Amino acid sequence: MDKFIIEGGGRLAGEVEISGSKNAALPIMAAMILTSGKNKIRGVPQVRDVTTMLYLLKDLGGCTEEFNDGCIVFDSAGINNYEAPYDLVSKMRASCLVLGPLLARLGKAKVSLPGGCAIGARPLDLHIRGLEEMGAKIRLEQGYIYGEVKRLLGIRYYFDTVSVTGTANLMMAATLADGETVLENVAKEPEVVFLANVLNQCGAKIKGHGTDLLTIRGVQSLKPINCDILPDRIETGTYMIASAITSGDVKIINCIPQQVEALTMKLRQAGLVVEENETSLRVVGDGQLNGVNIKTQPHPGFATDLQAQFMALMALAQGQSIIIETVFENRFMHAAELKRMGADVTIQGQTAVVNGVKELSGAPLMATDLRASASLVLAALAAKGKSVISRIYHIDRGYSCIEKKLCSLGAKIYREK
Ligand code: EPU
Numbered sequence: 001m002d003k004f005i006i007e008g009g010g011r012l013a014g015e016v017e018i019s020g021s022k023n024a025a026l027p028i029m030a031a032m033i034l035t036s037g038k039n040k041i042r043g044v045p046q047v048r049d050v051t052t053m054l055y056l057l058k059d060l061g062g063c064t065e066e067f068n069d070g071c072i073v074f075d076s077a078g079i080n081n082y083e084a085p086y087d088l089v090s091k092m093r094a095s096c097l098v099l100g101p102l103l104a105r106l107g108k109a110k111v112s113l114p115g116g117c118a119i120g121a122r123p124l125d126l127h128i129r130g131l132e133e134m135g136a137k138i139r140l141e142q143g144y145i146y147g148e149v150k151r152l153l154g155i156r157y158y159f160d161t162v163s164v165t166g167t168a169n170l171m172m173a174a175t176l177a178d179g180e181t182v183l184e185n186v187a188k189e190p191e192v193v194f195l196a197n198v199l200n201q202c203g204a205k206i207k208g209h210g211t212d213l214l215t216i217r218g219v220q221s222l223k224p225i226n227c228d229i230l231p232d233r234i235e236t237g238t239y240m241i242a243s244a245i246t247s248g249d250v251k252i253i254n255c256i257p258q259q260v261e262a263l264t265m266k267l268r269q270a271g272l273v274v275e276e277n278e279t280s281l282r283v284v285g286d287g288q289l290n291g292v293n294i295k296t297q298p299h300p301g302f303a304t305d306l307q308a309q310f311m312a313l314m315a316l317a318q319g320q321s322i323i324i325e326t327v328f329e330n331r332f333m334h335a336a337e338l339k340r341m342g343a344d345v346t347i348q349g350q351t352a353v354v355n356g357v358k359e360l361s362g363a364p365l366m367a368t369d370l371r372a373s374a375s376l377v378l379a380a381l382a383a384k385g386k387s388v389i390s391r392i393y394h395i396d397r398g399y400s401c402i403e404k405k406l407c408s409l410g411a412k413i414y415r416e417k
Contacts, residue, residue: 154179
């Protein structure tokens, strides 16, 4: 298993380019199931979750004609298999995104239940109930979700909890359903809005994306997808914090500043200078960092996917900061590792109390999930001395060329195979 060796203490400076968004690319790839023909997606990030999704789609009967330089050309005409097996779904929860599209296209689906996850139980009850209300007969057997339906029917459905992939799954299913579907209390994440826009370009009739209520009028068929994936806002935020934590001066290009507004405001409150342009950001730190409080929430609130990285930053701030995680019940796994570096963090349920310390020291560290790994990398960049981070396969799931990008900013980070 690969490891990162990081020699901390340096200041990051320079320019870094943001890759396409993993969480935008995955639902778009699943949406190819709804089409029959040659789909073309550009700006796809080089991350392991994308490769896993591509394996899954090939397994379903599609054919990858091209996959290089961030461009995927995928012929979905041959999709005829409706099983998403455990070995692929267990690698990546987002595989559940094929459930709605398979039922809509083939009227059948057999998708493995993803099982537990480091950051929380993450059930699929809201996806399943929605599809049942659309007329699918669903049973859970031997670790699999079996679904069957003649044709999905439009419904009115309320999400008890805002769910990103839940919204995407039901929205995709509804594009080919009979009649109109109204989804209430839906996710407003940019990746959901992007999916709706791309589906509309393919002939879907979706309205209300970006608000709490989506209306989808079912159509008979969709044209193949042809799109450019939007930049990754979580990668953007991670590099913003990387600059902040090393008192750096980093310009982040090819990003959408409005999508990280909550983080920008918190960084400014903490004492950093954040300059925003149309498609770039510059974060400058001068060593002065104050503790600020955050509470994670669905978009446009502070993203849960940036909470771990922000905690690493707050570990070095002056004073106290309170971090409340409201989206996932177990997303503080990084705290124990940060404490091993000298951070002062106390966890009480969904709340972390961070008392800033003057410095962190390098240590052997273990990555537990994707964003927790990013938090450890950031802490190690700022720490005194050497850190060795193991299990970095987690980070390879979602960050494209991270060591290359950090090295270009002056970081001392090496991958040991
Ligand atoms: N939930 C339910 N029942 C459901 C679905 C969700 O109770 O049927 C709960 C979850 O357990 C959680 C909350 O609802 O407490 C929100 O979960 P959501 O469904 O929104 O999460 P997700 O769709 O599984 C996506 C991202 C995550 C990101 C969350 C929240 C993708 C592929 N994944 O997950 O990204 O943290 O939304 O913004 O888009 C990551 O990239 O590291 C990552 C974990």
